[in-house]
Amino acid sequence: MQLKNQSLLVMLLFAFGVMFFSSLGALAEEEVEDTLTPEEKELASPPGLGNPEVHKITEDIYAITGLYHPAGEEVGVSAGIIFTRNSVIFIDAGMTIASAEFLWQVAEKKMKGKEHLYLILTHRHSDHVFGMRVMKEKGAKVVAHTILRDWFQLLGGRYKQVIAQKMGWDREKGNEMLGDVLLFPPDQVIDRDTVLNIDGEEIHILVTPGHLWDELSIYHPKSRTLFAGDAIYEGMPPHTAFGGPDDWKLWVAQLQRLKELDIETVVPGHGKLCSKKEIDRNIAYLQEEISRTK
Numbered sequence: 681m682q683l684k685n686q687s688l689l690v691m692l693l694f695a696f697g698v699m700f701f702s703s704l705g706a707l708a709e710e711e712v713e714d715t716l717t718p719e720e721k722e723l724a725s726p727p728g729l730g731n732p733e734v735h736k737i738t739e740d741i742y743a744i745t746g747l748y749h750p751a752g753e754e755v756g757v758s759a760g761i762i763f764t765r766n767s768v769i770f771i772d773a774g775m776t777i778a779s780a781e782f783l784w785q786v787a788e789k790k791m792k793g794k795e796h797l798y799l800i801l802t803h804r805h806s807d808h809v810f811g812m813r814v815m816k817e818k819g820a821k822v823v824a825h826t827i828l829r830d831w832f833q834l835l836g837g838r839y840k841q842v843i844a845q846k847m848g849w850d851r852e853k854g855n856e857m858l859g860d861v862l863l864f865p866p867d868q869v870i871d872r873d874t875v876l877n878i879d880g881e882e883i884h885i886l887v888t889p890g891h892l893w894d895e896l897s898i899y900h901p902k903s904r905t906l907f908a909g910d911a912i913y914e915g916m917p918p919h920t921a922f923g924g925p926d927d928w929k930l931w932v933a934q935l936q937r938l939k940e941l942d943i944e945t946v947v948p949g950h951g952k953l954c955s956k957k958e959i960d961r962n963i964a965y966l967q968e969e970i971s972r973t974k
Contacts, residue, residue: 728776764879773811777859780811802909825894890931904944914951
């Protein structure tokens with residue numbers, strides 16, 4: 681009996697030792713993670729992912745900020761996911777395949793596997809569309825402005841090459857950062873305000889030109905959330921390089937229209953989640969730019 685008790689004691693001590701040292705190992709891993717420099721953390725992430733943050737706005741509305749942008753983390757790209765009873769609606773796909781795969785992984789955790797899939801593209805710029813292959817090959821129906829369809833037809837498969845050259849990347853670097861980009865024509869095009877009724881929920885697609893003529897903003901009345909695309913920038917000046925004073929006046933008019941909506945949360949194309957007050961800041965900046973041209 682004494683021998684059995686001694687054996688049991690040894691086994692218990694051994695098990696405790698294993699658990700103790702395993703705990704130390706886990707703590708050590710956490711400490712290593714905490715001491716990683718930003719450069720080391722970047723190396724640990726897939727190229728082209730950025731530093732995404734997932735925001736649960738409501739049980740069925742998610743925003744993702746901080747996706748990869750070549751201008752740096754402070755200009756990170758935003759995207760959105762809306763879950764309805766039997767569908768998942770992605771809003772923008774990021775600039776890279778890595779970004780889009782991250783969006784898919786976020787959505788997949790909540791999916792049952794039989795949902796209808798949609799991808800709404802807010803405009804044609806590469807930082808919002810280059811990841812679309814991931815959603816499209818999963819079966820998503822793509823919705824976008826008519827101009828985006830024409831733009832894709834015009835550039836064909838050269839869009840990735842154009843962006844890579846603009847960034848000063850060779851083919852290898854472009855493939856590393858952007859991934860295997862493949863663009864698809866939209867399944868549904870619009871050129872005026874449109875309401876999609878998906879599983880009894882309204883998704884308002886608003887044509888809001890200014891940044892570009894094909895700019896769309898997506899409003900979800902149930903959650904009072906506005907996915908603004910590049911119609912609204914948070915914490916940085918609106919990017920006005922693609923137009924002139926007439927475009928900016930139109931942009932201001934569209935922002936004033938968006939202000940009339942019942943909005944709780946704004947998901948800007950770049951920057952952090954914000955309130956309607958950010959619309960006023962964007963308007964003020966654009967009006968100042970307009971006055972400088974007079």
